[in-house]
Amino acid sequence: MSVLEPQSSPHALKGVRVLLVDDNAFNREIASTLLERVGVVVTVACGGREALEIVEHNEFDAVLMDCLMPAMDGYATTRALRALPRLASLPVIAMTADSEAAGSGKTLGAGMNDHVRKPIEVNDLYSALSRWVRRNEIPDSTP
Numbered sequence: 001m002s003v004l005e006p007q008s009s010p011h012a013l014k015g016v017r018v019l020l021v022d023d024n025a026f027n028r029e030i031a032s033t034l035l036e037r038v039g040v041v042v043t044v045a046c047g048g049r050e051a052l053e054i055v056e057h058n059e060f061d062a063v064l065m066d067c068l069m070p071a072m073d074g075y076a077t078t079r080a081l082r083a084l085p086r087l088a089s090l091p092v093i094a095m096t097a098d099s100e101a102a103g104s105g106k107t108l109g110a111g112m113n114d115h116v117r118k119p120i121e122v123n124d125l126y127s128a129l130s131r132w133v134r135r136n137e138i139p140d141s142t143p
Contacts, residue, residue, distance in 0.1 A: 013126060014039030016133050017059065021051040021077065022066040022095065027118065031064060031095070034122050040129070048072030052080055055087060061133045064125075065112065067096040075110035082111040091132035095120070 018040050022028045032042045043058065045051035049072050051063070063081070067074040074094060081087045094107040094115035107115050114128045 011038075013129055013133070015041065016061045016129065017041045017043070018129070019043050019045060019051060019054060019058075019060045019063045021045045021048065021063060021069075021074065023047050023069040024066070027066065027095075027120075031120060031125070034120065034125060038126065048074065048077030048080070051077055055081065055084075055090075060090065062091040062093060062129055064093050064095050064116070067094050067098060067107065074112075075106065078110045078112050093128050093132065 013035075016039075018035060020028060020031055020035070020042050022031065022044075023046055028044055028046075032044065035042050043054060043060070045054050047069050051065075055063075063078075065074040065078060069077075072080075074096075078092050081090060081092065091114075092112045094112045095118055096107070096115060097118040113132055116124050116128050
């Protein structure tokens with residue numbers, strides 16, 4: 001099975017609104033493609049400060065947060081999100097190649113709910129979102 005093929009059909013993610021925060025264009029493209037393939041509505045931010053501006057004016061079901069970004073990293077961005085009362089329970093899922101960050105509790109300590117390792121395994125990505133986003137499944141209209 002290819003890394004880009006899901007093991008199961010994640011229909012429950014259709015219509016989920018995700019803010020994808022990553023400073024790397026290639027990573028944003030890959031993650032966006034994987035998410036849009038299953039009907040996730042993706043908004044992209046290239047860094048922490050931009051992410052904070054976007055969440056001020058939009059509603060999301062979850063945030064996928066790169067941990068290591070210049071200027072304002074994912075940890076500081078998540079702490080800033082958590083300081084805003086209306087975003088205190090918004091699921092934030094870390095995306096990181098740093099296996100130490102998840103294992104050491106650094107992601108949880110910053111207020112992130114979960115993590116997905118980079119390079120992204122598609123099933124891990126879908127599973128993490130499915131664990132944290134509670135949405136009613138939208139029926140598939142295809143015959």
